[in-house]
Amino acid sequence: MSGFKSFAVAGAGDIGRFILEELVRHVTGGSVTNVVALTRSSIGYDDLKAQGIVFKTVDYSDPASLVTALQDIDVVISAISGGALLAQIPLADAAKAAGVKHFVLSEYGNRSDGKTYGIFAVKNRVREHLLSLDLPHSQFFTGPVSDWFFDGRPEWGFDLPNGKAVVGGSGNVPISWTSSPDIARYMVYVLTHVSPTEQRNKPFAIEGERKTINQILEEYQARSGRKLEVTYESKEFLEKQVKEHPHDYENGLIRLLHLEWERGEGQTGTPEEVNKYWPDFKPAKVVDVMLSL
Ligand SMILES: NC(=O)c1ccc[n+]([C@@H]2O[C@H](COP(=O)([O-])OP(=O)(O)OC[C@H]3O[C@@H](n4cnc5c(N)ncnc54)[C@H](OP(=O)(O)O)[C@@H]3O)[C@@H](O)[C@H]2O)c1
Incomplete structure (x- = not known):
């Protein structure tokens, strides 16, 4: 403790x-x-x-x-x-x-x-x-927070209530998705169980599930029976927008994040590093979270 x-x-x-x-x-x-x-x-x-x-x-x-x-x-x-x-x-x-x-x-x-x-x-x-x-x-x-991202956030690319998604990049790069309850559960477990010395000045990697956006959208459509209109913004387009408008919200924050995902930076760590401090941690799967919203 x-x-x-x-x-x-x-x-x-x-x-x-x-x-x-x-x-x-x-x-x-x-x-x-x-x-x-x-x-x-x-x-x-x-x-x-x-x-x-x-x-x-x-x-x-x-x-x-x-x-x-x-x-x-x-x-x-x-x-x-x-x-x-x-x-x-x-x-x-x-x-x-x-x-x-x-x-x-x-x-x-x-x-x-x-x-x-x-x-x-x-x-x-x-x-x-x-x-x-x-x-x-x-x-x-934690990577993107699954219950936050898919809860009707058109400006961030996902507008499931209206059947639309805008994917930044190819959508084929694996990303770590974690739900808010799982972030809280893992964090409180670490804070109460791991020694202060081991916690000191440390980055902890959490991951609910590692999946690409295309895998998620496909599984969501198959399980929900809902058809989504999916469009893509190329990596080159994201790079150009971020470079030319680094200080606005849409490019300096949202498209920059999509670019990071496309570069593989949405993964919180190696499979060995993620969830390492709580071996019995059983986080929610991303499409289960989407279907529960
Ligand atoms: N990866 C993801 O998908 C994801 C999604 C959501 C959030 N996040 C991250 O999680 C963290 C928390 O985000 P959140 O969405 O939970 O935030 P939030 O709900 O927008 O705000 C959290 C709290 O910040 C306080 N706050 C706001 N402006 C402040 C100011 N000027 N000075 C001091 N306190 C202020 C407010 O508390 P009071 O008004 O009560 O003082 C507010 O309740 C951020 O680092 C965010 O980037 C990540």
Whole structure:
């Protein structure tokens, strides 16, 4: 066991909510004693509060509010949105000041290690800051989140409710897909079972299932009986768009991600590396997740 028992999750959004609920499930068995959510406004969240999660209102520009909220916390798990990742810098400073033992960075996507462009540059800047503070930390790389991507997100390429998909590249490159509940289950398992020394400054690779987009869309159509209109954007087109418009959302974020998938960077690790720290982990298959939405 890690000895980490008291947790604070920053942000109770799409991913944070699943992590909070998974932490609460461990309270009965005693491996988790304390679950705190840090939010800028704690109005609402009645379903989470009813589960025993303590909401603390913080202001990321007010260090004292963060330090006070983090008293007696062993681990801070950041689930702050992709557009606000720099808020992790004051959060990390406060965690260090409050005596927090471990910090999980907001990642939950493709591997960011060593990348110096786009959102990855921001993620690595935050990680450098944690290193400078000598605050032990970890990252969980998950690939695309299956229940998030296929839940009607036309701007990201998948519009299943309207029977459409736009595939970036060939669609023939294997990608690691992981569901939000499985991200939360694997992360909480690692945080509560693996020794702090082994977790220190470590990237963890999760994978629900490794499949190409074409395999997924084919299986989905066969099992659902629904026909999709599938169109493709070539790798050359993606490269051109990303190069010419690196700072807009559509190209600098969405098409860049599709390009990464086409380059094989949607795989979180080798088959031996993924899910390595929980041999009995049984994650959901991607098309099962799609059919459950
Ligand atoms: N790989 C994938 O497919 C995938 C999919 C989704 C997300 N992700 C990743 O998962 C992480 C979390 O994303 P998410 O979708 O869960 O985020 P989200 O729901 O959009 O936001 C999470 C929380 O971030 C906080 N936040 C927003 N703006 C902030 C600001 N300016 N300062 C401080 N806090 C702010 C908000 O908390 P309060 O307002 O309560 O303070 C919000 O609830 C990100 O790193 C994202 O890139 C990956």
